[in-house]
Amino acid sequence: xxxxRIIPVLLLQEGRMVKxxxxxxxxxxxxxxxxxxxYTAQYTDELMFIDIQASLNSRKTLLNIISSSAKxxxxxxxxxxxxxxxxxxxxxxxxxxxxxxINTSAFENRDFIKQxxxxxxxxxxxxxxxxxxxxxxxQNRVWTHSATKQTIAEPFExxxxxxxxxxxxxxxxxxxxxxxxxxxxxxxxxxxxxxxKIPVILCGGGGNFDHLVDVFNKTEVAATACxxxxxxxxxxxxxxxxxxxxQGILMRSIR
Amino acid sequence: MIGIIxxxxxxLSSVLNAFKRITTExxxxxxxxxxxxxxxxxxxxVGSFKSGMDxxxxxxxxxxIKSYVTTGKPLLGICLGMQLLFSKGEEDGVxxxxxxxxxxxxxxxxxxNLKLPHVGWNNLIIKKKHPLFENIKEGIDFYFVxxxxxxxxxxxxxxxxxxxxxxxxxCVAKKNVFGAQFHPEKSMPSGxxxxxxxxxxxxxx
Numbered sequence: 001x002x003x004x005r006i007i008p009v010l011l012l013q014e015g016r017m018v019k020x021x022x023x024x025x026x027x028x029x030x031x032x033x034x035x036x037x038x039y040t041a042q043y044t045d046e047l048m049f050i051d052i053q054a055s056l057n058s059r060k061t062l063l064n065i066i067s068s069s070a071k072x073x074x075x076x077x078x079x080x081x082x083x084x085x086x087x088x089x090x091x092x093x094x095x096x097x098x099x100x101x102i103n104t105s106a107f108e109n110r111d112f113i114k115q116x117x118x119x120x121x122x123x124x125x126x127x128x129x130x131x132x133x134x135x136x137x138x139q140n141r142v143w144t145h146s147a148t149k150q151t152i153a154e155p156f157e158x159x160x161x162x163x164x165x166x167x168x169x170x171x172x173x174x175x176x177x178x179x180x181x182x183x184x185x186x187x188x189x190x191x192x193x194x195x196x197k198i199p200v201i202l203c204g205g206g207g208n209f210d211h212l213v214d215v216f217n218k219t220e221v222a223a224t225a226c227x228x229x230x231x232x233x234x235x236x237x238x239x240x241x242x243x244x245x246x247q248g249i250l251m252r253s254i255r
Numbered sequence: 256m257i258g259i260i261x262x263x264x265x266x267l268s269s270v271l272n273a274f275k276r277i278t279t280e281x282x283x284x285x286x287x288x289x290x291x292x293x294x295x296x297x298x299x300x301v302g303s304f305k306s307g308m309d310x311x312x313x314x315x316x317x318x319x320i321k322s323y324v325t326t327g328k329p330l331l332g333i334c335l336g337m338q339l340l341f342s343k344g345e346e347d348g349v350x351x352x353x354x355x356x357x358x359x360x361x362x363x364x365x366x367x368n369l370k371l372p373h374v375g376w377n378n379l380i381i382k383k384k385h386p387l388f389e390n391i392k393e394g395i396d397f398y399f400v401x402x403x404x405x406x407x408x409x410x411x412x413x414x415x416x417x418x419x420x421x422x423x424x425x426c427v428a429k430k431n432v433f434g435a436q437f438h439p440e441k442s443m444p445s446g447x448x449x450x451x452x453x454x455x456x457x458x459x460x
């Protein structure tokens with residue numbers, strides 16, 4: 001049977017690991033390579049790096065972090081942040097990543113995604129959807145450019161458009177819930193994961209292990225992505241795994 | 256010396272990094288003429304069957320790999336590398352494979368409620384004893400990521416299966432050739448045991 005995945009997210013800024021709230025107010029949370037070593041020792045299912053700076057300079061730093069991590073980790077990992085071209089993807093995969101997470105460029109340029117899928121395969125492409133509840137219209141709206149630009153797109157509809165691009169996975173990320181540690185957006189996750197035929201990763205709001213249990217019990221989501229959960233407090237992917245196993249969720253057996 | 260075939264598809268560093276943890280006797284090579292000098296061969300790869308096969312053909316790898324296999328030295332195919340061992344693939348149109356194992360590679364047919372690609376951790380259902388499974392417990396999970404699946408013509412080539420709404424082939428072997436649909440190089444720590452078993456595998460006719 002296929003197991004559920006827990007994916008720690010490492011947000012990167014100037015070569016350091018950070019974490020914020022609602023995509024703002026970032027605080028330093030340590031050295032990414034040391035953290036990768038810890039996650040490796042805990043046989044983490046998978047990792048995700050997101051470069052929130054996404055400038056030319058930070059790309060070089062990012063590539064260095066990826067290749068050092070690839071030597072350490074021997075686990076699947078994806079990388080996102082400012083990916084705009086096939087060259088960007090090639091560089092990131094060549095540095096040792098397995099998949100890329102694309103957000104703004106996917107929203108702006110569907111042809112780019114089609115080319116990327118053709119060149120690197122569906123399995124290498126994750127499309128990210130960041131969204132926020134707009135209480136003037138009582139609906140969710142997709143935001144791009146690291147949650148600085150609101151669009152008129154609705155996340156559920158966008159997930160179906162993205163599915164048709166033949167990508168490998170879709171990641172939903174609630175800006176309202178980011179860093180709040182109050183639980184995931186079950187409603188949208190449920191609707192999207194029931195409808196689309198590709199795996200869904202859910203991000204934003206995980207604050208304790210029962211929030212993860214809730215996601216897997218109530219939705220068809222394949223993986224939860226967690227930032228704050230593992231940054232603050234003494235939670236680890238290993239403890240998360242055994243907690244979820246005890247709650248009857250299918251988790252990976254290590255040895 | 257273990258040779259990891261670089262035929263121009265995807266990133267080989269993860270396979271190389273994983274082997275380097277267990278041995279110094281490993282390298283990546285891109286000259287088909289060097290194939291015969293290695294005592295063990297690894298065919299990795301991600302991407303489509305057709306793109307993989309086109310590259311193997313264009314760079315003249317096909318006769319070199321086939322002649323290597325006739326010597327009885329072990330060959331390990333990983334993911335797309337496993338699929339390319341088969342006679343025919345149906346991804347991106349029908350194309351011929353290396354035909355070292357008789358059978359086809361076809362899109363997975365799964366229930367409506369299951370997602371594709373089949374991505375994540377899933378356990379092997381071991382069908383037959385094999386030296387590469389030494390010290391690997393039944394029920395251990397390995398990392399899979401694929402939408403196409405191998406269907407061997409001869410049942411006896413099936414070494415292990417994986418359950419995803421139905422049983423699918425996850426490992427095949429024919430004499431000195433072994434294929435794994437999952438990624439041992441991404442599956443710590445049991446994947447490392449499998450790679451170590453491959454290093455120690457002495458095939459006897």
